[in-house]
Amino acid sequence: MPVTALPADVPVSSYGPDLDVLRRQDPEIADVMLGEVRRQQDSLQLIAAENFTSPAVLAALGSPLANKYAEGYPGARHHGGCEYVDAAERIAVDRATALFGAEHANVQPHSGSSAVLAAYAALLRPGDTVLAMGLPYGGHLTHGSPANFSGRWFDFVPYGVEPDSGLIDYEQVRELARGRRPKAIVCGSISYPRHVDYALFREIADEVGAYLIADAAHPMGLVAGGAAPSPVPYADVVCATTHKVLRGPRGGMILCGSELAERIDRAVFPFTQGGAQMHTIAAKAVAFGEAATPAFTAYAHQVVEHAQVLAAALAAEGFAVTTGGTDTHLITADPAPLGVDGPTARARLAAAGLVLDTCALPYGDGRGIRLGTAAVTTQGMGPAEMARIAMLFTLALDEDPERTARVRAEVRDLAGRFPPYGR
Numbered sequence: 501m502p503v504t505a506l507p508a509d510v511p512v513s514s515y516g517p518d519l520d521v522l523r524r525q526d527p528e529i530a531d532v533m534l535g536e537v538r539r540q541q542d543s544l545q546l547i548a549a550e551n552f553t554s555p556a557v558l559a560a561l562g563s564p565l566a567n568k569y570a571e572g573y574p575g576a577r578h579h580g581g582c583e584y585v586d587a588a589e590r591i592a593v594d595r596a597t598a599l600f601g602a603e604h605a606n607v608q609p610h611s612g613s614s615a616v617l618a619a620y621a622a623l624l625r626p627g628d629t630v631l632a633m634g635l636p637y638g639g640h641l642t643h644g645s646p647a648n649f650s651g652r653w654f655d656f657v658p659y660g661v662e663p664d665s666g667l668i669d670y671e672q673v674r675e676l677a678r679g680r681r682p683k684a685i686v687c688g689s690i691s692y693p694r695h696v697d698y699a700l701f702r703e704i705a706d707e708v709g710a711y712l713i714a715d716a717a718h719p720m721g722l723v724a725g726g727a728a729p730s731p732v733p734y735a736d737v738v739c740a741t742t743h744k745v746l747r748g749p750r751g752g753m754i755l756c757g758s759e760l761a762e763r764i765d766r767a768v769f770p771f772t773q774g775g776a777q778m779h780t781i782a783a784k785a786v787a788f789g790e791a792a793t794p795a796f797t798a799y800a801h802q803v804v805e806h807a808q809v810l811a812a813a814l815a816a817e818g819f820a821v822t823t824g825g826t827d828t829h830l831i832t833a834d835p836a837p838l839g840v841d842g843p844t845a846r847a848r849l850a851a852a853g854l855v856l857d858t859c860a861l862p863y864g865d866g867r868g869i870r871l872g873t874a875a876v877t878t879q880g881m882g883p884a885e886m887a888r889i890a891m892l893f894t895l896a897l898d899e900d901p902e903r904t905a906r907v908r909a910e911v912r913d914l915a916g917r918f919p920p921y922g923r
């Protein structure tokens with residue numbers, strides 16, 4: 501696939517690291533990368549798990565910290581020369597604990613899945629019973645998928661949502677907990693648009709003597725900005741990603757109380773990971789610093805407001821919005837009333853430059869669409885744009901190629917008016 505070089509009107513310098521050196525040495529990869537940069541800029545990124553990191557985060561990621569080996573933890577490394585990366589990790593840990601009010605933070609997990617793996621390794625033995633949201637209802641792969649280590653090594657018992665409301669069936673959670681006596685209960689999902697009742701999960705876990713693990717990969721950025729309830733006071737262990745609403749680099753983290761700190765740290769290194777990625781840890785520190793600002797608090801609240809506007813507008817267009825709306829950045833909806841299923845909708849929307857995912861629906865076996873407002877809000881869009889995006893959805897679902905081309909042009913224009921890295 502021939503990828504054209506970045507057009508002259510897109511400012512390469514605004515992506516953080518200087519790309520000219522890559523362009524000169526390896527035009528093949530530079531072209532691919534600039535093609536992706538351009539794709540991100542001239543379509544709308546509505547994937548609920550995505551966002552645009554800041555140029556400062558990108559600068560830390562593309563820095564010589566990537567060269568440094570640092571197995572172990574600050575002050576206790578298996579390699580020499582760690583004085584600067586130790587400082588970076590200490591700052592990241594201090595910022596994370598302050599931001600989320602946690603006693604302990606481990607910022608080394610390479611991804612959200614690695615964080616969950618380490619949490620299980622710290623608290624469970626192979627064969628233990630674990631209660632988690634079933635995959636058809638929005639459970640993550642690490643919540644017991646047979647294709648994942650979790651489903652292979654543990655005995656996962658799935659709970660679901662009420663078919664009519666789409667809300668977590670807490671009574672079912674309580675009954676399954678009483679009947680199966682799990683060692684741990686996992687709360688958190690890839691597609692649940694409502695707040696999780698962490699206090700109720702805590703109560704159920706206490707009743708049966710189970711650990712409570714919150715996998716808050718999605719809402720953690722909202723938690724940082726005070727726009728969603730925090731799992732930290734309730735869960736024994738909180739796992740999260742740093743790259744979703746939180747707007748940091750691709751990676752994971754774990755928060756816990758001091759009593760589990762040593763077990764969690766040993767479960768990350770040396771049990772499930774080797775050397776930490778110090779450039780990513782520095783970038784996480786930058787993101788935690790950004791998330792502690794009033795501007796980020798305002799951002800987190802805007803993300804939710806925009807999702808609520810978009811959900812209401814999609815409902816007005818005829819989409820069956822799951823749970824009737826959202827408390828978060830995330831919306832799931834069934835496009836069936838408009839005559840298409842989720843996969844068809846995703847393909848037609850993508851052809852118009854509206855990029856999102858499909859997801860399971862709480863009823864039947866059909867698939868819906870899943871989207872979020874984190875990235876478009878980072879770009880500076882507002883409620884008016886959300887309402888327009890919902891209308892563009894309906895227009896794009898029409899199979900007429902001419903209409904798709906018109907929507908594509910409008911999407912390009914809209915995206916161009918809100919460049920994620922400025923002009």
Ligand SMILES: *Cc1c(COP(=O)(O)O)cnc(C)c1O
Pocket residue numbers: 549610611612613614616640642688689690715716717718741751752
């Ligand atoms: C995104 C997500 C993960 C995994 O994150 P990766 O970085 O892709 O491994 C795990 N659990 C939940 C609930 C998530 O939403």
